Amino acid sequence: MIIYGVAVLAACLLAGMIVGDALGALLGVESNVGGVGFAMLLLIVLSDRMRGAGLFPQHSAEGVLFWSAMYIPIVVAMAATQNVVAAVGGGPVALLAGVGATALCWAMVPVLSRIGGVEEALPPIADHAEV
Structure with a gap:
């Protein structure tokens, strides 16, 4: 259920x-x-x-x-x-952590995309007119 x-x-x-x-x-x-x-x-x-x-x-x-x-x-x-304003006002650590995490994620995209090798492409979707 x-x-x-x-x-x-x-x-x-x-x-x-x-x-x-x-x-x-x-x-x-x-x-x-x-x-x-x-x-x-x-x-x-x-x-x-x-x-x-x-x-x-x-x-x-x-x-x-x-x-x-x-x-x-x-x-x-x-x-x-x-409370984002208090976090940023408390010091640059919160801003640095956010920028650092985002930059790390961007940098890891090419690395992660290479894992698993190349696979066969998916078949094209049939047009609605043909169905």
């Missing part, structure tokens, strides 16, 4: 928030550090393992797919709640 997929998503989110809060406490930061990221990684690993074991049928996966379509607006809303 679809509700089982949503339940798996909710459990992963709660686990990710707990890990993010614990990591924030360990680092001495009064904030959640990477909770949503940990939740998404846990969801990917857990859903893959459950699918491999036959415990995650297609209907359950549809519950996760629904919320994955909502993921970007949710992350944007969460980012909007962060």
